[in-house]
Amino acid sequence: MEYISTRGQVAPIGFIDAILMGLADDGGLLVPQHIPQLSADMLKSWQRLSYQELALEIFTLFVNDEIPCADLKRLVDDSYATFRDEDVTPVRRINNGLHVLELFHGPTFAFKDVALQFLGNLYQYVSGKTNSIIHILGATSGDTGASAIEGVRGKAGIRICILHPHGKVSKVQELQMTTVDDANVLNLAVDGTFDDCQRIIKELFADVDFKHRYHLRAINSINIARILAQTVYYFYAYFQLANKGQADKVNFSVPTGNFGDIFAGYLALKMGLPINKLILATNENNILERFVREGVYEPGEFRGTYSPSMDIQVASNFERYLYYLYGEDSAAVTRLMGQFKADGRIAIPADKLAAVQADFAAYGVQNEECLDAISDYHAKYDYLLDPHTACGVAATDKLADDGEVTIALSTAHPAKFDEAIRLRGIAQTYPPQIEALFDKPQHQTVVGGTNDDIKDQLVKFF
Numbered sequence: 446m447e448y449i450s451t452r453g454q455v456a457p458i459g460f461i462d463a464i465l466m467g468l469a470d471d472g473g474l475l476v477p478q479h480i481p482q483l484s485a486d487m488l489k490s491w492q493r494l495s496y497q498e499l500a501l502e503i504f505t506l507f508v509n510d511e512i513p514c515a516d517l518k519r520l521v522d523d524s525y526a527t528f529r530d531e532d533v534t535p536v537r538r539i540n541n542g543l544h545v546l547e548l549f550h551g552p553t554f555a556f557k558d559v560a561l562q563f564l565g566n567l568y569q570y571v572s573g574k575t576n577s578i579i580h581i582l583g584a585t586s587g588d589t590g591a592s593a594i595e596g597v598r599g600k601a602g603i604r605i606c607i608l609h610p611h612g613k614v615s616k617v618q619e620l621q622m623t624t625v626d627d628a629n630v631l632n633l634a635v636d637g638t639f640d641d642c643q644r645i646i647k648e649l650f651a652d653v654d655f656k657h658r659y660h661l662r663a664i665n666s667i668n669i670a671r672i673l674a675q676t677v678y679y680f681y682a683y684f685q686l687a688n689k690g691q692a693d694k695v696n697f698s699v700p701t702g703n704f705g706d707i708f709a710g711y712l713a714l715k716m717g718l719p720i721n722k723l724i725l726a727t728n729e730n731n732i733l734e735r736f737v738r739e740g741v742y743e744p745g746e747f748r749g750t751y752s753p754s755m756d757i758q759v760a761s762n763f764e765r766y767l768y769y770l771y772g773e774d775s776a777a778v779t780r781l782m783g784q785f786k787a788d789g790r791i792a793i794p795a796d797k798l799a800a801v802q803a804d805f806a807a808y809g810v811q812n813e814e815c816l817d818a819i820s821d822y823h824a825k826y827d828y829l830l831d832p833h834t835a836c837g838v839a840a841t842d843k844l845a846d847d848g849e850v851t852i853a854l855s856t857a858h859p860a861k862f863d864e865a866i867r868l869r870g871i872a873q874t875y876p877p878q879i880e881a882l883f884d885k886p887q888h889q890t891v892v893g894g895t896n897d898d899i900k901d902q903l904v905k906f907f
């Protein structure tokens with residue numbers, strides 16, 4: 446398997462080079478040159494594998510022989526040994542039509558750990574094997590940062606700098622990032638929104654001289670490893686239901702911001718997983734909902750919501766989706782992304798919109814609807830949803846048809862977002878790992894939101 450850019454200007458590269466390149470050097474995003482096609486027999490043979498065994502099978506398709514099988518197995522086993530649930534990502538039945546895929550049993554209580562425990566170990570492995578310097582630069586609306594830091598803190602030969610929007614993440618998210626005192630970690634609290642942080646890092650990555658001089662590596666979902674690792678749990682969840690004979694017409698409902706998690710589901714679909722529809726849930730920052738409903742991709746006004754990790758206007762992985770929507774035509778993607786840069790807007794024709802709507806249905810959840818879902822499911826099923834998961838569940842209630850079964854991705858533990866949950870008078874006990882954070886000193890540098898503000902910090906740190 447080799448990897449190419451959505452903009453077509455990068456010669457095909459192998460898996461390790463793709464991981465190290467992060468953002469494609471032509472400004473696009475890397476994608477596999479071919480999407481592996483899985484036969485029904487192959488899917489059946491995977492149906493009873495453990496999470497780790499399944500991850501190994503799927504990664505092998507994308508890594509080829511660049512990492513010997515025994516090494517890849519060790520990376521997988523080490524990455525998922527840190528999870529608190531033996532199933533890694535267990536599926537809980539809520540009612541006949543709804544199951545919740547709990548993705549929050551990793552070290553930082555968010556779905557990001559599934560990919561970032563692996564990517565942290567992979568970076569350490571690659572650095573050891575290839576003598577590459579690993580200087581990670583990432584942007585976060587709260588969860589990626591904590592998870593990426595946890596994945597590499599204290600690791601020799603790796604440094605990590607994370608930008609988060611100052612004052613716009615939850616208290617627990619802030620503590621998870623800023624109480625880490627390892628010398629290889631730098632937290633920058635940026636005066637701006639997550640979109641500003643993401644734009645800055647993308648512009649710094651796109652400055653190829655700067656990127657190479659400082660050995661910048663990505664941990665955001667612009668890194669293809671993130672997407673591949675997140676694909677595994679779609680298969681695993683489907684198999685959990687299939688093993689019980691409940692996998693007819695399965696939808697996946699995905700709370701969405703950067704289009705990374707749902708793109709992993711789309712990749713699983715393209716590989717042959719029989720998904721009925723992908724339900725795309727946004728909060729009030731609903732650019733993606735409007736795209737699926739109307740075919741227009743155009744940022745709206747930023748809204749602070751109860752699901753702050755999804756307070757995102759410009760969705761990083763949207764470009765990967767456009768690439769497939771336009772039949773893997775990199776010239777079309779380059780034209781559309783150029784148009785977005787110039788006009789701040791992309792409008793797709795009716796035939797393309799029909800193709801979008803064949804795979805996706807979308808709903809934008811308002812703030813009060815999100816809290817209503819938390820209260821309702823707590824009262825009716827004694828199940829506490831975090832506000833992001835609640836968006837996915839609220840969207841499922843609107844969009845799933847009778848007789849369909851939906852697996853709603855639960856992307857974070859409710860303890861990370863107690864501020865919102867308390868608004869509905871629901872008290873929760875923090876897990877001890879989170880409770881312990883409140884007594885620790887914090888380390889972060891508040892900075893302005895220009896590229897030069899960040900460059901100054903990076904030059905000192907790297």
Ligand SMILES: Cc1ncc(COP(=O)(O)O)c(C=O)c1O
Pocket residue numbers: 555556587588589666700701702703704705706707754755833834856857
């Ligand atoms: C808890 C939570 N849910 C959902 C999302 C949205 O995921 P994505 O950005 O991959 O669409 C995020 C952030 O990415 C998140 O942190």
Ligand SMILES: N[C@@H](CCOP(=O)(O)O)C(=O)O
Pocket residue numbers: 584585586587588589590664665666667702703705754755761
């Ligand atoms: N919600 C994310 C935003 C960054 O997304 P990523 O998937 O591209 O890393 C976060 O929690 O930081």
